[in-house]
Amino acid sequence: MGGIEIVEATSRHVDALTDLVHASRAYQGGYASILVGYRMKPSYLDDHPTGIAMVDGEIAGFYSLIPRPAELDLLFVADSAQGLGIGAALVAHMLDRAAVLGATTVRVVSHPPAVGFYQRVGARQIGTVAPIPPKITWSRPELVIDVP
Numbered sequence: 001m002g003g004i005e006i007v008e009a010t011s012r013h014v015d016a017l018t019d020l021v022h023a024s025r026a027y028q029g030g031y032a033s034i035l036v037g038y039r040m041k042p043s044y045l046d047d048h049p050t051g052i053a054m055v056d057g058e059i060a061g062f063y064s065l066i067p068r069p070a071e072l073d074l075l076f077v078a079d080s081a082q083g084l085g086i087g088a089a090l091v092a093h094m095l096d097r098a099a100v101l102g103a104t105t106v107r108v109v110s111h112p113p114a115v116g117f118y119q120r121v122g123a124r125q126i127g128t129v130a131p132i133p134p135k136i137t138w139s140r141p142e143l144v145i146d147v148p
Contacts, residue, residue, distance in 0.1 A: 027111070033134065049101075055081065060084075072106055095145065109129050109143075
C-alpha cells in the first residue's frame with residue numbers, strides 16, 4: 001500500500017462516494033435501513049467540507065463535516081482498507097479543517113459498532129441519541145472530539 005493522500009472532494013466524486021457508502025458491510029443487515037435511498041449529490045459538497053483518502057490512486061475512504069456547529073456527518077473507509085490507519089488519518093484531517101473553521105469540538109453521532117474507533121482517536125462519549133424510526137431503529141452513541 002502506498003501513502004495516504006487526502007484530497008478535497010469534487011462533484012465528480014459523488015457517485016464513487018455513494019457507492020463506497022452502500023458497499024460498507026457495517027451498514028448491512030439490521031443497519032441497512034439508514035441507507036435506503038441514500039445518494040450523495042454534488043450540492044452536498046457545497047455545504048459539507050469533504051476530504052477523500054486516496055491510496056495508490058483509489059478512493060479508500062472519506063469524511064464530511066457539518067461546519068457550524070461542527071459535527072462529523074459521514075466517515076467511511078472501504079472494507080478492503082480497514083485497519084490501515086485511513087480512518088485515523090481522515091479524523092486528523094477533519095479536526096485540522098474544523099480548527100480552521102473556528103471549532104473547538106466536533107460532535108460525532110456514531111454507528112454503534114464504530115464507537116471504539118472514535119474513542120481510540122480521542123472522542124469521549126457524552127450521551128446517546130434516541131432512534132428516529134423508520135430509518136434509524138437503534139440508539140446511537142453521541143461523542144465529542146476536542147479540536148487541537
